[in-house]
Amino acid sequence: MEKKTGNKTRLGIFVTVSVVLFIAGIYFIGQRQQMFSNTYQISGIFKDIGGLQIGNNVRFAGINVGIVENIEQVTDSTVRVDMEIDEHTRKFMKKNVKAIIGSDGLMGNKIISIIPGPPGKQEISNNDIIETIQPVNIDEIMANVKTTSNNLASITGDLSAVMKSIHEGKGTIGKLLMDSTMAQNVGQAMVNIKQGAGGFKQNMDAAGHSFLLKGFLKKKEKKDEKKEEKK
Amino acid sequence: MGFFEEVTLLTKFTFRFFRELFKPRYEFNEFVRQSYLIGYKSFPLVAITGLILGLVMTIQSRPTLAEFGAVSWLPAMVSVSIVRELGPTIFALIFAGKVGSGIGAELASMKVTEQIDAMEVSGMNPYKYIVVTRVLATTLMLPLLVILGDAISLYGAYIAVNLKGSVSFHLFFLQVFKSLDFSDVFPAFIKTFFFGFAIGLISCFKGYNSTNGTEGVGVAANTSVVLGSLSVFIIDMIAVQITSMLY
Structure with missing residues (x-):
């Protein structure tokens, strides 16, 4: 027994x-899942929720304060996300807070982060609709990257054609860089300019000694001396 | 006995179980005794299996997660694996091995030694006394064993996580419950009732209908384990399909 x-x-x-x-x-x-604590509800309207699901966490200042309670498509381009938030956070949550959808780490779940606004506003109320920031859409980024890469491909194609022309000695720059006669001509031109400048100097010296310009040059010399004395 | 004949007999056996279950007189004391033998006595085996399961799962998963730099995900990954699938299935298989063979052999030897006939002659309802109490005990005890086994497995996982790292008890279980959802716990819990029911019913059926004398005892014990384990996998497959449709 x-x-x-x-x-x-x-x-x-x-x-x-x-x-x-x-x-x-x-x-x-x-x-x-906030089943046994006092909560209040707030909502946000998003264009694209990027895979957010019911039950995902809501964070305020990096702390888990609630969960996504319901997701409902309102129109073809707007989705309403209802969030269940812990009552204890209400005193910190003002009416001007903003919600943004992010992700928990590189491989983590989607989360909603609530960002505080400037101070001074009223406390948030039950069933308030808060402002949202549209998340960066990966598809949009990829579309932009694709356009950029197409442009880059076109630019590099043109650049390649230009380089080819230069290499073949076509055009002004091509001739300048690749044509040896052009270089010789430029060299010769430089010699000619040098010689011309020497001749011009001799002519100017001779002109300075001529009686036509002698008086003018002396007056100019005196004016310059007076200016220096004043200084 | 042909396959279809056996299916017919098993169906009749199942219907009889539900008929006898709600009909007085209720063999409550025998049910409690069977619950003790089936549930409590199986606990050490389930506890050891659970502890090893948690340890091994965690140690084996660590290198793969370490490759991705995701060792911090160990508690979440191990807990979901154990609670959703591995725990219920492995504990049910262990249970089928221990309890299924025991019931099959016991009932078959009662049949061979004509104890069941003697009960009938003495005016008792052997089906109610032997089968209903045992099937009810397996159905209700396996879920409890799975709960305890899961808890011990998670403790094993906690030990394994701390073998090569350092995670506090509080943080470990915080991560475990963070990753678990009701959709992980309830389907896994509900299917264990079906596992227990199938194991008990098949074992009783095989023992109750055993033939060929003492040779039949061995056969009944053996087929109880084999069919019981097979039924666990089949029910699991159906349960997974239903769960994935619902969630």
Whole structure:
């Protein structure tokens, strides 16, 4: 009889511990989903939610403060996201907060981050619709990258054609760089300019000694001397 | 006995179970005794299996996650794997091996030694006393064993995480519950009732209908384990399909 009672007690402990563990597990999962805490609801209207799902976390200043309660398509280009937020955060959450959809790390789930606005506004109320910032769409970035890469391909194609022409000695720059006669001509031209400049200097010296310009040059010399004396 | 004949007999056996289940008189004391033998006595085996499962899963997963620099995801990955799939299936298989063979052999030897016939002659309802209590005990005890086994597996995972790293108990279980959802827990929990029911019913059926004397006892024990384990996989496959349709 005693053994039977002992067995019943052991079975009772076994069942109780299992049930308590199960209830504790359910409680902790439920607590994470704000099932056992006071909450209030806010909503945000997005154009594109980028794969956000019901149950994803909502963060305010990096702290998990709630979850995504419901996602509903309002029109063809707007989606309303309802968020269930912990009541304790209400005193910090003002009416001018903004919501942005981000992701939890490189491989993580989507999350909504609530960014505080400038101070001084009223506390947020239940069922308020807050302002949203449209998330950067990866597809849009890729489309821009594609256009840029197409332009780049066209530019490099043109550049290649230009370089080819230069290499073949076509055009002014091509001739300048690749044609040896052009270089000789330029060299010769430089020699001619040098010689011309020498001749011009001699002519100017001779003109300075001529009686026509002598008077003018002396007057100019005197004016310059007076100016220097004044200084 | 041909396959289809056996299916017919098993169906009749199942219907009889539900008929007898709700009909008084209820064998409550025998049910408690069977629950103790089936549930409580299986706990050490499930506990050891669970601890090793948690340790091995974590140690084996670590190098793959380390390649991606995602070792911090270990608690989340291991907990989802254990709670959703590995825990219920492995504990049910262990349960089928221990309890299924026991029930099959016990009932077959009762049949061979004509104890079941003797019960009938003495005015007792052997089906109600032997089969209903055992099937009910397996159905209700396996989910409890799975809960305890899962908890011990997660503790094993916590030990394994701390073998090569350092994660506090609080943070580990915070990450575990962060990654788990009701859609992970409830389908896994509900399917264990079906596992337990199938294991108990098949074992009782095989033992209750055993033939060929003492040779039949071995056959009944063996087929109870084989068919019980197979039924676990089949029910699991169906449960996964239903779960993926619902969630």
